[in-house]
Amino acid sequence: MSIRVAAPPQVHAPSTDDGRLAARVETGLIIAGFAGMLFLLPRLDWGDGSIRYFQLTALLSQGTVPDGKYSMIGPLFSTPLWLIGDSVGSPVWWTLRYNPLLLAGGVAFVWFALRDRLPRPILRRFVMLLVFASMFAHHQLGYNGEVFTAILVLVGTVALVGRKAWPGWLTVAVGVAGTPAALPAMALMTSKWIWDVRRLRWGLAVCAAVALVMAEAWLRRGGPLTTGYETDSGPRTIMPYSGVPGLSYPIFFGLLSLIFSFGKGLLFFAPGLFLPVRQRLGDLAVGRQLYDLWLAFVVGLLLIYAMYWSWSGSSFWGPRYLLFAAVPAAFALAVRCCRPGDSVLADVITVLALGLSIWAGLNGAVFGDVDVPKVCWPDGSGQYEAPICFYTPEFSALWHPFVAGAEPLTTGQWIYLGYGIAVGSYLMAGPLLRLAGHLRTWMSPTAARVRAMRW
Template sequence: MSIRVVERPTVHVPPEDDNRVAARVETFLIVAGFAGMLFLLPRLDWGDGSVRYFQLTALLTQGTVSDGKYSMVGPLLSAPLWLIGKLVGSPEWWTLRYNTLLLMGGLAFVWFTLRDRLPRRLLRRFILLLIFASMFAHHQLGYNGETFTAILVLTGTVGLVAGKVRPGWLAIAVGVASTPAALPAMALMTTKWIWDVRRLRWVLAVCSAVALVMVEAWLRRGSPFATGYEADNRGNRTIMPYSGLPGFSYPIFFGILSLVFSFGKGLLFFAPGLFLPVRERLRDLAAGRQLYDLWLAFVIGLLLLYAMYWSWSGSSFWGPRYLLFAAVPAAFALAVRCHRPGDSAVADFITVLALGLSVWAGLNGAVFGDVDVPKVCWPDGGGQYEAPICFYTPEFSALWYPFVVGGKPLSAGQWIYLAYGLAVGAYLLAGPLLRLAGHLRTWADPMMARIATVRW
């Protein structure tokens, strides 16, 4: 006898009371933030992003397909932007805004899909945090592939929870195919989904992502098993004891410690919301709880894999480059704690601390980045002994280096974006700070009254 378990339908919850004035203000902040990203901030045109851009240009102008190691799945979908730019004489300007447009489109999809499944003010806070107070603020400046993967996995998981299961898995598979190293993360997230819905057939989603990776390898390199990383996939030998080894040779224990706690690459500093407990506050929000669990599963999968990679640090790239998706559950956790605060002064203090650090990480990444840091840690381009300084020393972390040297000269657009971002940060922090002040006043009033009774 066979037992057929039907997938659980998504439960629509009535939206909580939403303040119209706050809705208009927050919508304006979101739209203006995207405009600032598009038109005020300079683009990053170096590293892997420039390689991907030249590969796309060669394909569209000469019809040549590169056999390089970087996937062309994401860049191929930016071809319309390149063609528009070619028509108006600026293909680079248009193409280098691809990740910003991906972020805009992805968050628009999140809003319109979840606005009747989660409280709308919670969703707007989540979106504001992803724009201004997350690692996306830096990643959207370039043409690297992490943003494509993160946005497609984000929209795909939202689709799953909203009942659009097949399109959701398709988006996830395409996003992961652009970053084959994310396959284990997808496998772990798929396992969580199968456990929830009791349907083994969704393992086919992982198989489809693997198939896409193998087809691209076959078309570009002549073999479905050729990754492009076979030759000399290692870094320089430095003072670090496990440097210079190839592939996934880094001890996972030290890799996890570094990716979580290091000053220059640690999630604790670049995505502190990831470590805040929120499950109790999501008890009556089934969609939010299910999404949060799926997102955490994906992040754990990424963390476990990249902790073993010889270039776990992402080299000179700003922050924990390969763990961009961690910004999603981190921002959601902060939004939940702001929307549903607890009764504890300690909890409010931790929320304020994590939120303030997240706001600075977002503004630092968007405005300052890490352009000056590599000049110190990689002065000769190789960084024989200096690179670990940027990984582990607070003074040379991309987050704090501007305070050490005074920061690089900023353009007028960067100054405007910084001022606007600080205003948005103050808006996001206002509620938690007022609650914390209320806790302190409750504690201080009896103390002051007792002091007033003291006589000489």
């Protein structure tokens, strides 16, 4: 039961100068943050990202078409960066900046497309949360394909509500083709759109994405239905459903793990996703439409990856395949911060979710999961240790630095950490002050009674 308090005293609306000052401060923080991502933080060049990079290098330098299982659609868009880097003798340095540049381009598009359709304070807060206080903060460090898919789906859906339907759906289709497992998520989101607009023709967007996936498979692997994942599976471990390829994991356990587990659960890595926000969207029809589309895509991702044998993403930080969940999570938090209710309990929940999101962003950008794989995958198999990192808080990437300490940080990481703490404090200031005002109002009758007491 929520605690209702009297409405706070009416105050004058902030002046235009105050609004401009906040806009300038927040814009400066965002730009400086992107500069820090590009130049201060070390890049991750291991795992799937390194394979994609070597495949792109073989294609561009030798003309060799790779036949591996990882899609090359996303990496192909980083070709200009590779060519620039190759011309100056540092292709790795330039190519590994691809994901942060994708993120910057994506949020720039979102801002310019929505700045006159959503309240700008909400939009700026959404961008800040997405960049600094979400799973994107870690994913942008590497060259994996999840950022490409998430950003293109974000951009495409924003284009949709901006009455650019065909360009929007084409963007979504290209993004999803970069992660073929996201096709069911796209199908669910498209179904929601068809239901809303009553036009069956938008189902062609899913057909376009399927055609792209099949064309790449045919070109690279010799058959439109050859995915490269046919026999892909992990080792047989202590986990009862391990060692079986494909969608072999029980969906019930997969959903529980992807939502509630300490090391991979969305509840801890994207807590804003679970906050009720539709009532606060009120008259923001565009906001409601986007939020519903984004949720449909997340539900589709959850349902498919909950059955995948590698639902955990192995040693990767957090719920790797569910990066797009950061989008509706950040939007929900932005709305709740800018459009608060009158419930003390709701404000407490908002502050807790916001604080956890800020820490997830800082942890992912600065600490990551460098130490955790050493504990849970000491011999590379993870036969007995992997479940520890999936399910126990002490070995979650979020909390392990507090347990065992972190590896020494670089100067750039220290600078970014200090900067991130400053941004986090800025994001938390408003909700905390509002909560303090509610608590003061709630406690004032008790305080008055105490002051009236006599010996």
